[in-house]
Amino acid sequence: MNIAIVDEEKIELETAEAFLRFYIRKFFPERENGIHIEIFRRAEDFLQVFSAGWYHLVILGARMESVAGFIRARGDEEVKILFLKMNDNFGGGGGFMNIAIVDDEKFELEAAENYLRNYLQENWSGLAFDIQTFSSATDFLQIFKPKIFQLIILDIYMPAINGMELAQIIRARGDDDANIVFLTGNDDFVLNGYRVFAVGYFMKPITDHAEDFAKTFEHIFRKIREKTPEIILSVAGEKISVPLRNILYVDIDYRHRLCVHLADGKKFVTTNNYSELQPVLLADERFLECYHRIIVNMDYIKSMEPDDFILMDSTSLPISQRKKKEVKVKFMRYFAHK
Numbered sequence: 383m384n385i386a387i388v389d390e391e392k393i394e395l396e397t398a399e400a401f402l403r404f405y406i407r408k409f410f411p412e413r414e415n416g417i418h419i420e421i422f423r424r425a426e427d428f429l430q431v432f433s434a435g436w437y438h439l440v441i442l443g444a445r446m447e448s449v450a451g452f453i454r455a456r457g458d459e460e461v462k463i464l465f466l467k468m469n470d471n472f473g474g475g476g477g478f479m480n481i482a483i484v485d486d487e488k489f490e491l492e493a494a495e496n497y498l499r500n501y502l503q504e505n506w507s508g509l510a511f512d513i514q515t516f517s518s519a520t521d522f523l524q525i526f527k528p529k530i531f532q533l534i535i536l537d538i539y540m541p542a543i544n545g546m547e548l549a550q551i552i553r554a555r556g557d558d559d560a561n562i563v564f565l566t567g568n569d570d571f572v573l574n575g576y577r578v579f580a581v582g583y584f585m586k587p588i589t590d591h592a593e594d595f596a597k598t599f600e601h602i603f604r605k606i607r608e609k610t611p612e613i614i615l616s617v618a619g620e621k622i623s624v625p626l627r628n629i630l631y632v633d634i635d636y637r638h639r640l641c642v643h644l645a646d647g648k649k650f651v652t653t654n655n656y657s658e659l660q661p662v663l664l665a666d667e668r669f670l671e672c673y674h675r676i677i678v679n680m681d682y683i684k685s686m687e688p689d690d691f692i693l694m695d696s697t698s699l700p701i702s703q704r705k706k707k708e709v710k711v712k713f714m715r716y717f718a719h720k
Contacts, residue, residue, distance in 0.1 A: 383413070383524070384436055388422045389443030391646060395421055397694045398441060400684060405527050425449050434458035439525050441465075462525050465512040479511040479603075480530055484522045484548065485537035485565060490586060491515050494535060494565060497588045501596070506603055519543035519551075528557035533602060538566040561602045613662055615642060615652040622650065626666055631678040631699060632659060645682060647695070667716065672709050673700045680716050 385402070389395040399421055406414050422428040425446060432453065439462045442449055450463050464480065481498065485491040495515055502511055516522040519540055534552065536545035543551070549562050564583045584591055584598075612623045630643045634656065642650045642659075656675055663669040663677050671677050672691055678699055685692045689706075691699045691713075701709050 383417045383438045385417065385419045385439045385441070386422065386428060386432075386437050387419065387441045388425055388428045388446060388449060389441075390423060390425075391443065392423065392695065394443055394645070395423065396684070397645075397682065400694070402441075432456070435460070437461050439464070462514060462516070462521070463512075464514060464525065464530070479532045481511060481513045481533045481535070482516060482522060482526075482531045483513065483535045484516045484519060484540070484545070485535075486517055486540045487537070488517070490537065490565065491517065494588055497595070498535070498599075501599060505596075505600075519545075519548040522548065523551065526552070526555070528555055529559065531557075531560050533561045533563070535563045535565060538564050563598065563602075611666065613659065615650055616654055617650045617652050624650070626663070626668070626679075627681070629663070629669075629679050630682050630693065630695070631676065631697070632656075632663065633676045633699075643697075645679075645694075670709065670712055670716070673702045676700070680713055683713065683717075686710065686713060 387395060387398050387402070389398065399419060402419060406417055410417075420431075425448075428449070429452060434456050435458060437458075438460075440450075440453065441464050443465075446465070450465075453461060453463065483491060483494050483498070485494065492515075495513055499513060520542060523543075534549075536548055538545040540548075545564055545566075549564075552560060552562065565586055565588070566583060567586050584595060588595055611626045613626060613629075615622045615624055624642065624644070628644050628646070630645045632640070632642050635641050635651070639651050640654055640656055640659070642652060644650070660671070660677065664671060668679050668681050669677050670680050676699055678691060678693070682694050683691050684694045684696075686701075687698075689701055689703075691701060693699065
């Protein structure tokens with residue numbers, strides 16, 4: 383399998399590659415030698431080497447919709463395209479959603495995609511989204527990893543692995559957060575849906591059940607938006623809302639000012655007190671106080687050295703000597719369940 387990752391931001395590129403290699407090694411060790419990953423800092427470099435049929439999966443950074451369009455324009459309908467990065471919207475209440483639709487009937491697959499795309503554009507214009515379609519459960523499982531999709535729409539009646547079985551696999555692999563919705567021609571499997579915590583069912587065709595569709599997805603999208611926690615910072619007299627997922631680490635500079643470093647390289651010097659941010663960040667499982675008045679987002683840790691954490695952007699953060707064992711145990715537990 384050939385995989386390409388394209389992102390202009392070095393830290394995002396390295397994070398994606400490191401996580402992808404870790405995921406393959408952990409869940410598909412028998413396939414590791416057969417998977418080739420290429421990384422590109424510039425879209426132009428990727429486009430120069432791209433050829434239809436070569437890549438099985440392409441992971442693109444933010445604002446690279448044109449690259450996806452180029453791939454499709456070159457006639458490559460088989461490659462799966464995923465968008466890597468969340469929306470950099472610090473105050474608009476937006477967000478980003480990865481959506482998967484799995485259906486072995488091409489007409490139904492296209493109908494579901496078109497209907498959902500229109501619904502989102504008309505009712506959730508502030509929400510950035512990417513919809514990926516798959517013609518079989520096997521195709522979907524080749525790229526699936528926990529937490530990557532916020533919404534998964536499954537046809538129940540599919541050959542080899544049906545939608546109910548696929549939902550069970552998704553849950554068994556540790557993805558308890560994805561919202562699962564079923565498409566079906568009858569209600570034979572409805573009660574079984576409770577076993578995989580399905581959000582709802584839609585009878586085909588979707589267009590005949592628009593009212594039920596709207597009610598269900600209004601609930602889903604509101605729930606997803608509420609699960610994207612943010613923190614309010616006072617910066618230069620203004621209030622700025624920053625998603626916690628965008629925070630790389632927090633520390634105090636030599637002038638005793640509280641600094642919030644973001645994954646995209648930005649830094650906010652805020653008048654907030656450390657004591658204000660500390661309980662908010664540490665209430666989130668991603669964050670760890672590795673040293674006195676230094677809090678790191680463990681999602682961005684590249685490696686753990688004897689006395690330091692090395693982040694994806696090569697920043698080195700010290701580990702407290704007094705709490706070294708406790709800090710390392712917390713990190714290893716988080717990494718093991720990531």
